[in-house]
Amino acid sequence: MDPKENWRHVCQATKDFDLNPAESLMVFAMNAGVYGDRDKLLARLKGDLQAAISVELATIPIYLYTYYSINRTVNSGRDLTDTSRFANEAGAVIMSVAVEEMLHMSLSSNIYFALTGTPPQLYMAAPGSYPTMLPHHNPVGPPGPHGGVDTHIPLKGLSFEQLWHFLQIEYPQGPINLVMDEVEKVAHHLRDDVSQHPAEVTDRLGEMLHGLGWPSDENWNSIGQFYSFIRCMIACAKIHDSDFRNGIAARQIQPLNYAPNNVDTIYASEKFNKTAPAPAASGKAIATASKLPHASEVAVYTDEPDSHAGDQDGDWTEDNELITVSDKRQAMIALHTICEQGEGYKDAFGAESNIDDPDKAKQGDGPAGVRNYEPEESHFFKFLRLQAQFVEYAEHKEKLPAWMADEIEEMELEEILEDQYAKRTADSMISGGMVYDFPTSPVSAQYPAAYAALNDFNSGLFQYMLIMSETIYLVKPEMIGPDKKVHSQQQYFNIALHRSMIWIMDKWIQMMRTLPAMPDGPLAGKVVAPTFENLSLGTREQAFDALVELGHRAVEASKDLDAGAQSSVAKLVAKSVSLLGADGTSPMHLPNVKNHWAGNTPINPAPDTGAVAAE
Numbered sequence: 189m190d191p192k193e194n195w196r197h198v199c200q201a202t203k204d205f206d207l208n209p210a211e212s213l214m215v216f217a218m219n220a221g222v223y224g225d226r227d228k229l230l231a232r233l234k235g236d237l238q239a240a241i242s243v244e245l246a247t248i249p250i251y252l253y254t255y256y257s258i259n260r261t262v263n264s265g266r267d268l269t270d271t272s273r274f275a276n277e278a279g280a281v282i283m284s285v286a287v288e289e290m291l292h293m294s295l296s297s298n299i300y301f302a303l304t305g306t307p308p309q310l311y312m313a314a315p316g317s318y319p320t321m322l323p324h325h326n327p328v329g330p331p332g333p334h335g336g337v338d339t340h341i342p343l344k345g346l347s348f349e350q351l352w353h354f355l356q357i358e359y360p361q362g363p364i365n366l367v368m369d370e371v372e373k374v375a376h377h378l379r380d381d382v383s384q385h386p387a388e389v390t391d392r393l394g395e396m397l398h399g400l401g402w403p404s405d406e407n408w409n410s411i412g413q414f415y416s417f418i419r420c421m422i423a424c425a426k427i428h429d430s431d432f433r434n435g436i437a438a439r440q441i442q443p444l445n446y447a448p449n450n451v452d453t454i455y456a457s458e459k460f461n462k463t464a465p466a467p468a469a470s471g472k473a474i475a476t477a478s479k480l481p482h483a484s485e486v487a488v489y490t491d492e493p494d495s496h497a498g499d500q501d502g503d504w505t506e507d508n509e510l511i512t513v514s515d516k517r518q519a520m521i522a523l524h525t526i527c528e529q530g531e532g533y534k535d536a537f538g539a540e541s542n543i544d545d546p547d548k549a550k551q552g553d554g555p556a557g558v559r560n561y562e563p564e565e566s567h568f569f570k571f572l573r574l575q576a577q578f579v580e581y582a583e584h585k586e587k588l589p590a591w592m593a594d595e596i597e598e599m600e601l602e603e604i605l606e607d608q609y610a611k612r613t614a615d616s617m618i619s620g621g622m623v624y625d626f627p628t629s630p631v632s633a634q635y636p637a638a639y640a641a642l643n644d645f646n647s648g649l650f651q652y653m654l655i656m657s658e659t660i661y662l663v664k665p666e667m668i669g670p671d672k673k674v675h676s677q678q679q680y681f682n683i684a685l686h687r688s689m690i691w692i693m694d695k696w697i698q699m700m701r702t703l704p705a706m707p708d709g710p711l712a713g714k715v716v717a718p719t720f721e722n723l724s725l726g727t728r729e730q731a732f733d734a735l736v737e738l739g740h741r742a743v744e745a746s747k748d749l750d751a752g753a754q755s756s757v758a759k760l761v762a763k764s765v766s767l768l769g770a771d772g773t774s775p776m777h778l779p780n781v782k783n784h785w786a787g788n789t790p791i792n793p794a795p796d797t798g799a800v801a802a803e
Contacts, residue, residue, distance in 0.1 A: 444678050
């Protein structure tokens with residue numbers, strides 16, 4: 189591409205997609221052919237999107253493991269203690285981030301499907317073992333609580349150290365404006381000499397900016413750098429709107445399948461009266477003798493429902509966080525949501541904020557039943573606020589770069605947290621029954637035979653959930669039911685994903701962690717915890733039958749446990765695959781996906797999608 193034409197395109201793309209200076213220069217380099225021709229760049233984009241999906245997927249078991257280490261049911265209502273309030277807060281915050289990571293995986297998956305017309309790979313794509321490094325991550329990071337720089341992340345219960353690993357995952361992208369003078373010098377060089385020395389110029393820029401925010405899909409320091417490189421590929425002239433129409437929007441994961449909050453993302457900020465009447469229409473609670481507020485008055489929703497994509501001026505905002513993709517603009521909105529929620533918004537110069545809704549001010553009192561909204565903190569600062577409540581925070585702050593330390597200081601954590609600052613230890617929370625004594629990065633082979641069988645069913649269920657997530661793209665989009673008012677994908681999503689995760693897996697893990705502690709071996713005395721291993725179910729076509737077999741084994745193994753555990757196992761396996769229907773004819777609860785797959789090859793639905801696609 190002619191250099192003048194190249195810069196005209198870059199200027200327009202910078203305006204259209206809110207690119208920072210480093211991204212603008214990267215787009216110029218891509219236009220100039222530094223990263224290959226169109227075919228090579230398109231292939232790289234598809235590969236990087238699959239890798240991005242794997243990055244998001246890698247974080248989900250890590251967050252879920254720590255979430256399930258928390259006991260949120262010790263006491264509540266008028267019996268709520270300071271420590272149990274914190275345990276509930278930690279659980280709600282961690283689950284809120286896990287929910288948004290699932291959103292991010294869905295958004296990246298929609299972009300991938302739009303590009304390729306095939307579902308992304310989720311099955312067997314989670315980390316094979318723990319501790320794990322996120323795909324393509326720099327193996328060396330900033331020093332942590334004990335001075336280590338390894339970026340491998342374990343499965344571990346709630347603790348100061350595990351929250352540091354969470355911060356590693358959500359580590360913010362550095363502000364480019366700290367080195368703007370150097371960027372401008374390189375930009376001048378790049379404009380003048382890229383046609384003669386393109387690779388040399390971009391290598392020089394990469395070396396200079398890698399520690400901050402230079403877009404990178406290898407050896408990145410923050411997930412933001414990885415997504416930034418993907419943004420640049422989409423923004424460059426070699427990628428076209430038509431490239432995102434290989435997988436129609438009607439078959440992508442629909443906005444109706446996402447809700448930012450559920451019962452697990454909410455916590456009570458103070459004591460409340462469980463039996464108090466609901467607030468009146470005025471929004472004010474009815475006075476009670478206890479003088480404690482109604483639960484709705486102290487409920488904190490950790491994910492704001494209005495947190496959505498768009499730039500600070502709202503020039504390219506969509507109404508929903510979960511969107512379908514059919515052009516470059518929609519792909520960029522999806523990526524913007526991912527980066528904004530994870531790291532905090534970055535402006536055109538790469539400056540970070542600790543919130544993911546920077547243009548949002550607190551609204552005034554609304555009508556009854558409508559709560560006020562405040563700007564929501566990014567994942568990094570949500571975790572930092574939890575970490576600051578552990579004793580170790582006051583004694584040893586991790587060695588973060590100066591620009592980040594300045595921003596943390598602006599949060600005034602000590603003043604904000606008041607008497608919660610640097611107050612707790614993991615040991616005291618375990619001894620107080622607020623946190624289960626989970627082992628670190630366990631594997632099923634370390635468990636006694638009965639426990640291993642139960643854990644393997646959970647791992648199999650986790651893998652089957654991933655297969656069902658892939659299968660969403662193969663469900664024919666149509667309106668179904670007697671009155672044709674039910675969206676086929678929504679019905680599938682609710683039966684497959686909501687049932688498997690909320691009704692089955694959640695209860696299964698709660699059952700596992702209340703079993704007697706492991707009796708001997710390397711994990712003696714530890715609580716039985718889910719390992720989320722990549723347990724193979726064979727081909728996708730065979731997967732349901734393999735899950736049935738794991739259910740049979742779990743039921744058989746439970747005969748060595750007490751009557752309560754036996755009953756729980758039998759009921760939950762029945763809810764999964766209806767092995768034990770009382771009348772012998774009850775239908776299987778989770779859908780068998782075999783009709784959507786030939787081995788591991790997708791079977792695409794009939795193409796008649798007009799009615800749903802138009803809605």
